[in-house]
Amino acid sequence: MIKSSWRWLGALLLVLSSGASAADFVVIANPSLGLTNVTVDELRSVYLRTSTSLKKCGHVEPIMQKLGAAHQAFANETLGMNASALWTYYRQQMFTGTGGMPRIVEGDENVVSYVKKTKNAVGYVSKEAAVEGVNVLKLAGD
Amino acid sequence: MSKKNWSAGCLAVLALLLWTERAEAQELKIADHAIDFHGWYSQGFAYSSGNNYLTMDTTAGSFALRDGGINASTSLRDNLRIGAQVSAYQIGQLGGPHPRLDWALLDYQAKRWLGIRAGQVKTKLGLYSDTQDMEMLQTFALLPAALYPRDTMASTLAHRGADIYGEIAPGKIGRIAYTIYVGKYVEDPYDGNHFASDSPMSVFGTQRGADIRWYTPVRGLMVGASYQLMNWTFWAQYPDGNRDWSADVDPKAHLTNYFVRYSRGKWRWEAEIRRTVDVERTAYSSTASPQYADDIAEDYSDLGAYASVTYQATRGLSLGGYFSGYRSDCSYDSTDNLIRDRAVTAKYEFGSHFYVKTEGHFFAGYGNDWALRGFYSEANPNGLVPKTKLLLIRAGFQF
Numbered sequence: 153m154i155k156s157s158w159r160w161l162g163a164l165l166l167v168l169s170s171g172a173s174a175a176d177f178v179v180i181a182n183p184s185l186g187l188t189n190v191t192v193d194e195l196r197s198v199y200l201r202t203s204t205s206l207k208k209c210g211h212v213e214p215i216m217q218k219l220g221a222a223h224q225a226f227a228n229e230t231l232g233m234n235a236s237a238l239w240t241y242y243r244q245q246m247f248t249g250t251g252g253m254p255r256i257v258e259g260d261e262n263v264v265s266y267v268k269k270t271k272n273a274v275g276y277v278s279k280e281a282a283v284e285g286v287n288v289l290k291l292a293g294d
Numbered sequence: 295m296s297k298k299n300w301s302a303g304c305l306a307v308l309a310l311l312l313w314t315e316r317a318e319a320q321e322l323k324i325a326d327h328a329i330d331f332h333g334w335y336s337q338g339f340a341y342s343s344g345n346n347y348l349t350m351d352t353t354a355g356s357f358a359l360r361d362g363g364i365n366a367s368t369s370l371r372d373n374l375r376i377g378a379q380v381s382a383y384q385i386g387q388l389g390g391p392h393p394r395l396d397w398a399l400l401d402y403q404a405k406r407w408l409g410i411r412a413g414q415v416k417t418k419l420g421l422y423s424d425t426q427d428m429e430m431l432q433t434f435a436l437l438p439a440a441l442y443p444r445d446t447m448a449s450t451l452a453h454r455g456a457d458i459y460g461e462i463a464p465g466k467i468g469r470i471a472y473t474i475y476v477g478k479y480v481e482d483p484y485d486g487n488h489f490a491s492d493s494p495m496s497v498f499g500t501q502r503g504a505d506i507r508w509y510t511p512v513r514g515l516m517v518g519a520s521y522q523l524m525n526w527t528f529w530a531q532y533p534d535g536n537r538d539w540s541a542d543v544d545p546k547a548h549l550t551n552y553f554v555r556y557s558r559g560k561w562r563w564e565a566e567i568r569r570t571v572d573v574e575r576t577a578y579s580s581t582a583s584p585q586y587a588d589d590i591a592e593d594y595s596d597l598g599a600y601a602s603v604t605y606q607a608t609r610g611l612s613l614g615g616y617f618s619g620y621r622s623d624c625s626y627d628s629t630d631n632l633i634r635d636r637a638v639t640a641k642y643e644f645g646s647h648f649y650v651k652t653e654g655h656f657f658a659g660y661g662n663d664w665a666l667r668g669f670y671s672e673a674n675p676n677g678l679v680p681k682t683k684l685l686l687i688r689a690g691f692q693f
Contacts, residue, residue, distance in 0.1 A: 232509075250416070
């Protein structure tokens with residue numbers, strides 16, 4: 153009976169912890185950072201402003217979009233919250249003095265262009281975006 | 295603040311908002327530093343049956359519910375920020391033309407796992423203590439008063455001192471965020487504590503605490519706990535104005551808070567429970583004749599809890615509801631020391647800046663003299679009644 157209960161609990165946790173779909177976005181970085189991959193946890197920490205740097209390259213400037221499928225997928229799959237909850241999170245940071253919001257750049261083309269010309273910049277764009285002149289980072293799990 | 299001043303302030307902020315909308319950024323550049331500005335203004339209307347609520351004349355319908363504020367912050371270096379926020383509120387006979395400092399701090403984040411904030415810092419305690427005075431950040435127009443009373447929030451809102459904070463991610467077990475703080479009590483001389491006192495009073499002292507949150511490997515599930523030690527002194531004048539008395543809170547007085555949040559898709563479930571144990575150990579008077587120092591050992595403890603759910607129905611529309619219960623153990627003259635509240639709300643956001651909320655509350659009970667959760671005999675001269683229904687409409691903007 154107890155064993156069976158644990159099995160059910162295990163199955164429930166597995167269901168709850170899954171849910172990530174194939175990424176509809178790619179993460180890009182300025183070539184000067186020398187990055188080829190980044191962990192989801194590190195990326196989350198710089199976007200949620202709990203850290204200002206990545207282990208391999210020091211300080212980074214995260215760039216955020218405000219709308220679009222890539223933004224929604226990035227928020228859900230990398231930051232673990234929907235776009236609306238993310239917006240609330242940043243507002244809470246701003247109005248309690250505990251952090252700022254990443255710079256917002258709208259549109260894949262503008263994000264690529266900004267990341268290309270800005271040392272330390274990291275961003276995300278949709279899979280279909282043209283990403284010349286920036287490094288596309290491979291996402292590793294936690 | 296007079297109605298004229300509020301309106302002028304509101305117009306000024308609206309002008310700033312329109313300007314920032316045009317500029318598409320709320321920042322100014324001064325000496326190579328981008329200074330971010332943010333602010334809000336909110337106006338409400340409250341109508342109730344039964345009792346007047348939060349010192350407003352709600353049984354007749356009241357517009358005396360408004361607040362606003364503005365902040366500025368900048369990064370001095372990659373990991374060094376400085377900023378401050380001021381705000382003012384009016385809720386019936388509470389608050390008024392008295393802008394107050396919400397926070398003013400220097401924040402240095404040495405590592406992900408170690409940062410320090412110094413100055414006047416918002417207190418991290420439970421899910422909403424640091425944002426409980428800013429309803430525009432919440433789905434609900436009024437947070438559950440069992441834990442977040444809008445009229446008496448000073449003891450959990452901010453402290454003047456320092457925080458050490460950080461986050462660790464030890465592999466597969468998720469992330470753990472912590473905050474440890476010590477600081478002086480920041481009093482609000484226009485809140486419900488002072489309104490309910492029949493003579494001048496003051497609270498001062500220190501508070502120390504810690505907050506820990508575990509973002510579990512289960513996607514969207516966070517559990518946490520907070521603890522606060524309170525070392526306060528209450529001072530008050532006798533109504534005759536010639537004598538005063540003080541009472542030291544026992545150093546063991548403390549508050550414990552447990553909370554859980556689960557978010558999945560458009561749904562968010564939350565629950566919290568908080569117990570406050572507050573023992574006034576010694577009362578003394580320097581001006582009474584004869585002078586005295588009694589060990590009164592007057593125990594006071596309360597227990598509050600709530601469970602809530604919110605649902606993001608569309609991009610702009612959020613719906614929510616909660617059930618909250620509060621029990622003040624120290625009954626004194628009252629036989630009823632329970633307050634229960636069922637609330638339902640709908641919030642609609644127009645773009646990023648404007649919103650309107652409609653909320654209904656169904657209260658059972660009004661607590662006793664120690665409860666200080668919205669129901670005041672001073673604002674209900676004909677006596678308090680057991681049931682109150684409250685309709686609340688709030689509209690505001692933020693930038």
